[in-house]
Amino acid sequence: MPDHPIRLLVCDIDGTLVRHDKSLPDENVAAVRDLVARGIPVSLISARPPAGVEGIAHRLGLKGLMGAFNGGTLFERGGREVASYKVPHATAQGLLDLFTQPRVTTWMFAAGFWLTSDPENPHTPREVVSSGLQPSATRDFTPWLGKVEKLVAVCDDDPAMDRIEATARDMAGVTATVSRSQDYYLDATAPQANKGEGVSHIARLLGVPLESVAVIGDQANDLSMFRRAGLAIAMGQARPAVQDAAHEVAASNEDAGVADAIARFILPRI
Numbered sequence: 001m002p003d004h005p006i007r008l009l010v011c012d013i014d015g016t017l018v019r020h021d022k023s024l025p026d027e028n029v030a031a032v033r034d035l036v037a038r039g040i041p042v043s044l045i046s047a048r049p050p051a052g053v054e055g056i057a058h059r060l061g062l063k064g065l066m067g068a069f070n071g072g073t074l075f076e077r078g079g080r081e082v083a084s085y086k087v088p089h090a091t092a093q094g095l096l097d098l099f100t101q102p103r104v105t106t107w108m109f110a111a112g113f114w115l116t117s118d119p120e121n122p123h124t125p126r127e128v129v130s131s132g133l134q135p136s137a138t139r140d141f142t143p144w145l146g147k148v149e150k151l152v153a154v155c156d157d158d159p160a161m162d163r164i165e166a167t168a169r170d171m172a173g174v175t176a177t178v179s180r181s182q183d184y185y186l187d188a189t190a191p192q193a194n195k196g197e198g199v200s201h202i203a204r205l206l207g208v209p210l211e212s213v214a215v216i217g218d219q220a221n222d223l224s225m226f227r228r229a230g231l232a233i234a235m236g237q238a239r240p241a242v243q244d245a246a247h248e249v250a251a252s253n254e255d256a257g258v259a260d261a262i263a264r265f266i267l268p269r270i
Contacts, residue, residue: 004230006269007212009035009262010067010199013046013056014130014182015218015253016235022129024059027256032060035262040270041206043067045198047150047181047221049109050075051132065205069109069150070177070221071198072189083201085190087148091175095168095188096141099153103160107135107152110144117141123154123184149193153186161186179221187221196224214266216250216258218242231269233261 011017011032018024032042042060045067046053053068054077063077074082087095099106105121107114109131116124116135124135153168155161165186168178177194181187195217203213211230215222218235219242226232226245234246235257243249250261 003269004209004211006040006214006231006266008041008043008203008206008208009214009216009266010043010045010202010225010229011215011258012195012217012219012222013044013048013053015237016216017044017056017253017258019254022126024056025256025259027259029060031256031259031262032062035266035270036061038267038270040266043202045071045195045202045225047185047187049073049112049114049131049133049149051112052130055132065202067195067198067202070179070181070187070189070193071195071201072149072193074198074201082205084149085192086146087151087188087190088175089145091172091188092145092148092151094171095151095153095176096145098164098168098171099151101164103155103157104164105154106141107150107154108141108144108148109150109152110147111149113144115141115144121154149189151188154184155186156184158183179219179224181219181221194224195222196228199225199228214269216261218253231265233265 047070050068053066073084105118107116114133114135115138119137176188178188210228213229214231215225215229216233218238232246233248234243236252248265251257
């Protein structure tokens with residue numbers, strides 16, 4: 001692995017910075033603030049909408065560029081958008097049709113709203129905390145199809161999700177980015193909306209070469225940024241395929257893995 005000095009950290013949120021219950025460990029807050037105090041900017045990139053990213057950024061004292069919707073929306077604290085990409089109308093319609101099946105809940109994030117086919121889905125309370133939004137139930141997503149920032153299939157049946165993911169990838173082709181942000185969430189975003197592109201965009205705007213960027217994540221949707229960054233760190237609870245794609249593996253998100261990653265892998269290289 002090249003030993004370039006680290007000049008920027010880009011970090012995932014869910015399953016990485018926060019615990020499963022969405023609480024933010026004090027150790028992670030202290031480690032991020034210390035890194036910034038040493039002159040290393042820290043950015044967040046997440047499947048969350050901007051409102052959900054903003055709340056975590058505020059608690060960490062971060063003010064720079066952030067990525068929401070897996071990098072589909074880049075913005076600065078306070079809400080100024082730098083870039084925003086939407087899922088094409090026809091692709092969103094096809095995926096909606098695919099997601100309309102038993103045991104699958106559809107979530108749509110569009111124009112600052114969160115729409116759901118089932119407000120009673122058991123994952124809804126945690127998503128309220130993550131997204132900073134309240135869901136609106138609907139039977140008809142059609143009026144929003146031209147404004148879709150993220151479309152999500154929510155399902156706890158892992159084999160069913162594997163089948164839906166494979167079909168969605170074939171259906172979308174190059175017209176959308178389809179990836180899991182959690183085992184039970186399949187996200188579809190604009191083709192430009194993937195964390196690899198998001199990290200590249202953030203690094204370019206900050207004038208940092210990719211070989212000097214460190215990234216931390218835990219899920220399949222983090223693999224695209226693992227492939228771009230000079231230092232890729234996986235969380236200790238990540239699936240083997242995610243850990244194998246990283247340069248280093250930190251402690252789990254339940255054990256303040258971001259603080260561990262900063263102490264063991266980033267501070268020695270700044």
